[in-house]
Amino acid sequence: MSDTKSVKQIKLAYQQRIPNQLVTAVLVLDQNLAIQYANPAAEALLIRSFNKLYNQPLANLFINDPIKQERLNQLLLSGQEFSDSDVILELFVNYKITIELMASAVTFEDLPHILLELKQIDQQKNINAEAFQHQQWESARDLIRGLAHEIKNPLGGLRGAAQLLSKELTQSQQEYTEMIIEQADRLTNLVDRLLGPNQLPNMTQHNIHSVLEKIYNVVRFDNNEGISFVRDYDPSLPEVTFDDDKLQQALLNIVNNAIQALEHNGTITLKTRAATNKTINGKRIKLCASICIIDNGPGIPTKIRDTLFYPMVSGKTNGTGLGLSISQTLIHQHGGKLSYSSKPGYTEFEILLPIINEASL
Template sequence: MKFIPRSSSVRPEDVLDGLTTAVIGLDEQLCVTSLNSACENLFGISRKHAIGAPLAEAIPHLAPHELRLRRSLDNATGFIERELRLQRIGDEAVTVDCTVTPFILGRKPGLLMEVLALDRHLRISRDELLLAQHQASRELIRGMAHEIKNPLGGIRGAAQLLEREFPDSEHREYTRVIIREADRLQNLVNRMLGPNRAPQKNWLNIHEVLEHVRQLVQAESSGDVAFLRDYDPSIPEISADREQMIQSVLNIVRNAMQAIGGEGTVTLRSRTRRQFTIAAVRHKLVVQIDIEDDGPGIPPAMLEKIFYPMVTTRADGTGLGLPIAQYLIHAHGGLVECRSRPGCTVFSLYLPLEST
């Protein structure tokens, strides 16, 4: 425990700036009288421009709640709002717990707001649940696949023996069908099991991977799909398995192509995120790869299941592309997330950059 000498003086604003909770002081006109560093970071604002300004101008995220704050001030009653979503036009929404307390300062009423960001806690819970579900389903699939492989080998072997025993038989056509279908099922089982080797990491440029995938998919398409590229050239090289990165991105881009039905726009975007949490681990720097399409979107009922094996919305789909992509990215310490609405579906791949 660190003791502060008696001669040292600690200013109240220094204490407030040391808090991780955003603190905002409002006067009787709902103008900002004070705020701390956590508030600046949470809302992306400047203390210099915010203090003295009306709340709606200083912190646009809080503008829709101005009426309730005015009522709280007039009635001198506080309130607590749990998991409140705040958003400014053009920015991502933030989820917070908000506590509002009336106070009197110099015979003038005011409000003290405490805003605790929940996005990190919600992300930890969501990521842990997603990874636990992925691991459980993977173990289940592995067990089923191994149980299926044994009888498949017996069926194929028996068909081969019949073929050798009666080489000129008129039933040879049937033994060929048995062998061919057994091989097809064997290949499906192997795909369900996924890669059986650890990533062979080397330094690579993630944009080279994205461009390689784009060229592959453009060659496969009829030319009606437009690709938009929005890359951050300052992203450093990452340590990753090139083949597994290509496979992950390719699976998701192909999924986007199938979603838009061969005509639409696919956007490839790269960004860095600072102080980002992946499965309860806080990373100083993370690369975020977004694969966005303007298709019809994923039904809400399906959104929580798309990373499960054999789950697909297409009649001819195997439902293995997304689970394999998730597994490969997870093997690199990362995660794949999805958000979707009609006209905009975004798969985001997060990969830690600490080792670089």
């Protein structure tokens, strides 16, 4: 009998302690859908202490209506559990998280309750999306490279034939072969631009703000649009290893895109910060320099957002679509990451460069 009691006590002790050790957020709701229990993971997820969560109706926690009360009431009646993925919880204005949700029926003190398990999946979604985009970008680059080489070979033959032919023609007839040579050279130049930079960066240590100041001085003196430039630098950033010329080119392409997107009066902000524990190409980087280029323009058109970094993709009618593709290639050569977020009135491009170089360059 004492052994049985001992086992029950051990079981009860584990039952009481384990929920507090879980990384999954756990909530218990009573029949009125008010919170009766929240483990530490739930407090962290909802950014509220248990004292503030206790007896609060679940619906009062969110600005949106992520978990329909009808479903929860049905769960209390039927006991049929349900689950949802990609549930968006809006806790505060402009603060949203994405979770996976599991709801099941439990009984406490002979009364029906609801057990909610909430698992945040934003980071995993971002990692998966980044990996997919990188794979797509690499596939597009390989396709472009293959096509470019197939185009360059006959162009070289065409140009050589035109040069030989021009020697057999009179001066007046040579204008036609000159036109063929000129157009062949133009197409070859375009193909070379499609292939992007073919030299590895010359990596040395620099102050990241020296590059941004060069960009700032270039664009502000050639500013016919009345655009304001704001510099918001973190002076505590240590030196970063990069190729000065190539990073300038990558940043200038992005800034010029922002200028073209604004068209008239607007603001472009150049911002730097330290960023910790970032994932770049599937690898965790402890410390990065974050360079953000922010504008208050109309935003990136929805139809090109998934393919924005592909060659020949542009939101401008007269754009070549090569600037961002080249920037992406240059940042990848630095072991860094180029990403963006955009909505009407706010577009931000962020470049992450490892400060402690843990990436293979």
